[in-house]
Amino acid sequence: MKNSGIHYTGVDFDRAATLRKDQDWVDKQFQNPKCLFIPIWQNKNLVTGQNDTSDPGIIYLSKGQYSGFEKLVSESVFLGFDDDRPIFALDISGIKEEILKTHFNQGEFINLRLIGQLLKARDAARLAYARGIIHWHNTHQFCSKCGSKSINKSGGHLRLCSNMECGKETFPRTDPAVIMLVEYRLESGEKKCLLGRHTKSPEGMFSTLAGFVDPGESLEEAVVREVFEEAGIRVGQVTYQGSQPWPFPASIMLGFRAQAETININVDPQELAEAKWFSADELINAGEWGDKNPGLKISRKDSIARHLIDSWINEQL
Template identity: 40%
Template sequence: MDSPKLPIHLRITQDPHDRSGHLRADDGWVEKAWSEETTRVLVVAGNRVEPEGETGVRWRTPDSSPEGIRLLLGDTADGARFAVLTGREEAGATWRDLRGLFPALLADTTEASFLMHAIGMAEWHRATRFCARCGGALMPRAAGHELACAEGHLTFPRTDPAVIMLVTSGEPGTAEERCLLGNHTRWPAPNFSTLAGFVEPGESLDDAVRREVAEEVGVRVGQVDYFGNQPWPLPASLMLGFFARATSTEITVDEDEIREARWFTRAELAAVAESGEIKLPSGISISRSLVEAWYGGELPGSW
């Protein structure tokens, strides 16, 4: 059961499915599982899934599923679970991408785990067509979790680490303490969120936090404290959340990624969220969890 005491981003990852990785290379088991009446299949067309009801997704039987890459998601007490990865043209008008499936992620934590797995792998297959070593075409193996070229070079799924941080200044826990939120140039003006960026090669997570904050808003950061993490297959990120203590407070936005950045006390944040002057990220994101953990409770509105 979901617990209201858990940060919101953890509510969709607290019940991960058994991925049954040891069965992926057992072609006999995989073929037999595909023929079982209890097996269920999630069709992913490009990066879209067919909804069922207000908060569900449609699971098909193998014989009602289209052709495509078969991806073993795992084995359960109720039968094997697969995804079939097909082209975007197979999606119907009502099919949804991961953002459109947020209600389903909150409604069933096990289903959320399957969805994150399936859509993350679908994004990897869409983006990975040729061998990075020889340029040859790639074919799936290991129940869709590896790709191999004719030369035998193997390609494995990748996840890009990204830091996401709530920067704070002032005496912790006081009415004067403030947090820093920014509006990205790709977003509508009311949409504000925590800062974020990808980790570069040879860089520690703490240094990535400090670099990204300095680059985007010109603020210097000292202490960095780990908060938590969240898979974010849009298309292939692992979001690593942090609180970061500012050692300077003057804002100079880069104007390339950040259009505007502002400091908010808790009272100011509650007021602008309530009035709709700013909108905070969706309820399932680790960004929302960071903001509400600092604020000390739930805040209204989202985008």
């Protein structure tokens, strides 16, 4: 499949989704001396340190390194094969911070949200996958039906209720959220796009609108509803643009372009501090997320919001 160019996509593992249902098979992969591990500590990923001169990258642990902290691993998940190497994610959140350094003398555990855009696309995608599924285990330790402890099964892609009378199976979940670039075509033919500034965002920081999908709602309906709720704009045609895993903590962002049928903005002050129509020229000159200057800044380079904005700008040139 052609890479979409959207960050956090493109995990190139063979996930062996049928074979991993057999726990004996998974256990055998775990014993493979070629096995590599991606540790997760309290939602953070292990990457080469900020003091290193090169860009950050994944630090994989070998079988030998694993034996040093085996008893401290609370969950393991078979992520897939990298060629013939089985790759597992390990949850080591139980290790106390002060003794973490004694087990890991290279790299640092860092929030992927902070360093994602500095990582190569392949590394970012792999770490997002590992972080996302370990987070799911951490938040699904108990059966949602009877409250009994649940057990890691199918190589970490299923949790089974330990109460034999219940036996509820729970599968990893991802919360769908729509994210949309709304455009308006002026009578002159020029197009403008609608961006909003969230109430929690710093001055000048604008992005595309977004929101979670309700039960009983199509993705297109969610786009129409969210744009009207947040900015008071009616949109007509809605077209799909691409998607992005967003494990912060557990979403998939579904990207759309929406055609505005009205132009007068009326923001929901609970959601947005402001929303504005921007021309491509204004956006080309925008600063980057995190810039300290008070001027216009747009979404981080690793976000699908930025992908939607950049694609739109390129079409206007």
